[in-house]
Amino acid sequence: xxxxxxxxxxxxxxxxxxxxxxxxxxxxxxxxxxxxxxxxxxxxxxxxxxxxxxxxxxxxxxxxxxxxxxxxxxxxxxxxxxxxxxxxxxxxxxxxxxxxxxxxxxxxxxxxxxxxxxxxxxxxxxxxxxxxxxxxxx
Numbered sequence: 186x187x188x189x190x191x192x193x194x195x196x197x198x199x200x201x202x203x204x205x206x207x208x209x210x211x212x213x214x215x216x217x218x219x220x221x222x223x224x225x226x227x228x229x230x231x232x233x234x235x236x237x238x239x240x241x242x243x244x245x246x247x248x249x250x251x252x253x254x255x256x257x258x259x260x261x262x263x264x265x266x267x268x269x270x271x272x273x274x275x276x277x278x279x280x281x282x283x284x285x286x287x288x289x290x291x292x293x294x295x296x297x298x299x300x301x302x303x304x305x306x307x308x309x310x311x312x313x314x315x316x317x318x319x320x321x322x323x
Contacts, residue, residue, distance in 0.1 A: 192223060200312060206231075246261060246263070268280070
């Protein structure tokens with residue numbers, strides 16, 4: 186099953202001021218053996234032009250993978266900590282993700298992923314982040 190979809194990604198960093206980044210983009214939505222897969226091309230607006238984003242969705246976790254000018258594999262598992270490398274044209278950084286809350290409600294017609302996590306980049310103070318991914322099958 187390969188379906189066209191509209192992907193909406195909203196990311197909010199909860200610090201002194203709320204920094205909200207929102208992207209709406211066309212993409213592909215697939216059913217896989219153990220869940221679902223979403224793919225879309227990043228745009229100049231996201232600052233990652235030349236990068237493909239892949240989201241692997243399972244019942245209780247998801248991976249956010251970027252390939253191209255920016256490369257990473259970020260793993261989100263409820264109440265678990267993971268470590269990844271984030272490779273950009275400017276260098277490589279270690280990122281730590283401490284997933285505080287994760288809700289996945291996705292089926293063959295699309296759905297929503299909501300997660301709240303602490304993101305630590307290169308030893309800097311952790312940023313509390315809310316991430317919402319909505320998949321609307323066309």
